[in-house]
Amino acid sequence: MASVAFLGLGVMGYPMAGHLKNKGGHDVTVYNRTTEKAQKWAAQHGGAFAPTPAEAAEGKDFVFACVGNDDDLREVTTGAKGAFSSMKKGAIFIDNTTASAEVARELDAAAKAGGFHFLDAPVSGGQAGAENGILTVMVGGEQDAFERARPVIDSFARMVGLMGPAGAGQLTKMINQICIAGLVQGLAEGIHFGKQAGLDIEKVVDVISKGAAGSWQMENRHKTMNAGKYDFGFAVDWMRKDLGICLEEADRNGAKLPVTALVDQFYKDVQGMGGKRWDTSSLLARLEK
Amino acid sequence: MASVAFLGLGVMGYPMAGHLKNKGGHDVTVYNRTTEKAQKWAAQHGGAFAPTPAEAAEGKDFVFACVGNDDDLREVTTGAKGAFSSMKKGAIFIDNTTASAEVARELDAAAKAGGFHFLDAPVSGGQAGAENGILTVMVGGEQDAFERARPVIDSFARMVGLMGPAGAGQLTKMINQICIAGLVQGLAEGIHFGKQAGLDIEKVVDVISKGAAGSWQMENRHKTMNAGKYDFGFAVDWMRKDLGICLEEADRNGAKLPVTALVDQFYKDVQGMGGKRWDTSSLLARLEK
Missing domain, CATH: 1.10.1040.10 (N-(1-d-carboxylethyl)-l-norvaline Dehydrogenase; domain 2)
Incomplete structure (x- = not known):
C-alpha cells in the first residue's frame, strides 16, 4: 500500500483514481480543477482531496496525472502551485495524459533536477477500459522507476509496457x-x-x-x-x-x-x-x- | 463425387483444382491457356486435361474458373470455344476470379438463357489459403445453385457465404x-x-x-x-x-x-x-x- 495522488478527474481519471483506491488498496488524495468533482470523488471513495496539485502531491510516493493537453499538464506540474514544487525526493510522477513526446522529455528533465522520477504513461482502451480497470499503458522512462510504479499502475491496467526512454510512451x-x-x-x-x-x-x-x-x-x-x-x-x-x-x-x-x-x-x-x-x-x- | 472442370491453373487455380480432386474426391478435368501446365497438373494429380474450355466443360456438373480479369473470363465462357457453348442443362458455373459485378451479372444472364446456373465466387486468403485449402469464398447467385455447389466448393474453402444475388460475391x-x-x-x-x-x-x-x-x-x-x-x-x-x-x-x-x-x-x-x-x-x- 502506497501513498498516491491523482490529478485530473475527467472521464478517464475519475475511475482510474477509483481503482487505485479500491482495487489497489492505496491511500489516494485527489485534485481536480473544479473542486466539486474532487469532493464528490472523495465522498464516494473515502479518499482525501486537496485544493492544489502541490498540496495533493506533497509527501506522496506516486503522483498520477490525467489532464487535457500539454498546457494543462505543465500547469499541474511546473506551474504555480504545481506538483513538482512539492514532490518528495525519490517519488515517481506518472503522467497518463496523451501529450507530446516533447513535454514528456521536458518534464523528465525537470523531475531529474528535482530529485524525483517522471514516467510518461498514456493509456488506450477508452472510457470503458478506464471504468473496468483494463487499460493498456504505454510507458516511457527509466527501468527502475518503471519497475517500482508497475504494481501501482496495474490497479487500472490489463497491459503495461516499458517502451523506451522518456517520451517513448507518448x-x-x-x-x-x-x-x-x-x-x-x-x-x-x-x-x-x-x-x-x-x-x-x-x-x-x-x-x-x-x-x-x-x-x-x-x-x-x-x-x-x-x-x-x-x-x-x-x-x-x-x-x-x-x-x-x-x-x-x-x-x-x-x-x-x-x-x-x-x-x-x-x-x-x-x-x-x-x-x-x-x-x-x-x-x-x-x-x- | 461429381464431374468437375477447372479453367485456369494460376497460383490460385492450380492448388484449388488439386483440392477438388484430392480432398473433394471429384473427377476433375482441367484447362489452361498454356497446355503444358494443364498436362503437368493432370500428370501430378491423375486427372484429365482438355485443349479448350468448351471441351473441358462438356457434360460436367460443375465448372470452375479462376482467371486473370473480366476479359479473360469472357474468353473462357462466352468466347469462341468457351465453356458456355457446351455447358450441360442444370449444371453450375462457379467463377472464382476477382472480377467486376457487371461481368458477373452479364454471365448470370447468359447462363440462365443457356439453361444452366452461374455463381460469382471470388476468394480471399491468397496463395497460402489456396494451397492449404482454407480460402474464404464470397458467393453471389441463387440459393438453390449455391446449396448444390457448396459441398464442392468446400473442398478448398474454410468459409463459404452466400452474399446475395448475382454480383454480390464480387x-x-x-x-x-x-x-x-x-x-x-x-x-x-x-x-x-x-x-x-x-x-x-x-x-x-x-x-x-x-x-x-x-x-x-x-x-x-x-x-x-x-x-x-x-x-x-x-x-x-x-x-x-x-x-x-x-x-x-x-x-x-x-x-x-x-x-x-x-x-x-x-x-x-x-x-x-x-x-x-x-x-x-x-x-x-x-x-x-
Missing part, C-alpha cells in the same frame, strides 16, 4: 492513433460502399472479418456504424487533439503521414457537421453526407 | 479490398513513424495489437514490414487490378472512396519503384523512399 500512443486513423477510414469506405451496393453489412462482416481485412474496429464498431450510431467511444474532438500531436511529431522526426493528415481533415469536416462529440467511426457519416 | 470481395487498402496504409504510416522515432516495433506491436488499433495485417505482416521484406503475399499488380474494379463500381453506385483512390495511386508509385510483384504491405517502402 510515441507509442501516437503509433496507435496513426494506425486507427487509416484503419477506420478504410472500414468506413468499405461499409459505405457496401450500403451503396445494397449488401447486408452484417453478413459481409461475418464473412470477411476473420481474414486479411479483419480488425478490432471491424469486429467492435461495424454494428453501430451500420446503424449510424456514433456515441460509442472516443470523441472526434479528442482524436483531432491526438492526431495534431502525431502530425507535429512527424514534422520533427521526418515521418510522412499522408493518410493520417487527410483523415485529420476529414475529422475536421465531421466537427463542422456537429460531430465534435461523435465517436471516431463517424467518418462514415461524412461519406454519407 | 461486391463483397470489393469491400474486403477497400478495407485492406486504408488499413495497410495506416499500418505502414504507423510503422514508418515508429521507425523514424527510434522505437522497437516488435515491442510496440506487442502492446497495441490487442486493442483498438489491432488488425490481422498488424499481427501477420508487421514483422516482414519492419524487416522490409515484401515478398510475402498478394502482389501490388493484382491489388491495383482489384482496386480499379472497386473504383469503377463506386463510380456506378455513388460511393465515395477518397483513401482507397489515394492508396491506389500509392500502389502505382510502388509499381514505379520496381515493386509490381512486391506484396501489398510495400506501401511502407514508398513512405521510406
